[in-house]
Amino acid sequence: MSQQMLKKVLREKKQRMTAQRELILKVFLESNGKLMSLDDVYMQIRRRKNHKTSKMTIKRGIELLEELGIIRKIDFDDGVVRYELIDDVTDEVNAIFICENCGKAVKMEVSKEAIKNLLPKKDIEIKDFELKIYGICTECQV
Incomplete structure (x- = not known):
């Protein structure tokens, strides 16, 4: 899913495209299909200069992206929930x-x-x- 598609989905759901949501999506787009936990996304964002986004903001952003059908939650029953970007081709x-x-x-x-x-x-x-x-x-x- 591209950033343009995300903006369209957010508009349809009457949600704003914030810098944090855009950054979270960018992290998933750059993950190349790798499954990522909340901590993984948080660490990727913290490594970028000038990004002081809180873990709670990232958690809420991830939950919204999941609710919108942009990412999927995967639970292995190991105590760590992971997420993946939903690929339109192989769902x-x-x-x-x-x-x-x-x-x-x-x-x-x-x-x-x-x-x-x-x-x-x-x-x-x-x-x-x-x-x-x-x-x-x-x-x-x-």
């Missing part, structure tokens, strides 16, 4: 790698055909699936 998350050391989560594309090849019987029709893969990311292996 479903079907596989996620989660680092057991640092908690980083990365969305992965896995085809139904690849999953079907793992099944003991090949005549099973897969309608949908969700896969969580736990391990240690390359940064934590060093």
Whole structure:
């Protein structure tokens, strides 16, 4: 989703485009599909010069973007809620790698055909699936 599309959605919902909301969206756009927690977004914004946005403002901005259908909440039941920018092309998350050391989560594309090849019987029709893969990311292996 582009910033122009966000502005249009906000206008339709009678919401203003604030600098903080624009910055939150920019962080998600620059994440390249990476799942991000509130703390991840907060740290990305704090690293930028002259941005003193509070964590509560970021939390409210994220909640609004989720309510508007621009980002999606993903909960792995590990105590850290993560969010991702909704991609218009692939709207479903079907596989996620989660680092057991640092908690980083990365969305992965896995085809139904690849999953079907793992099944003991090949005549099973897969309608949908969700896969969580736990391990240690390359940064934590060093």
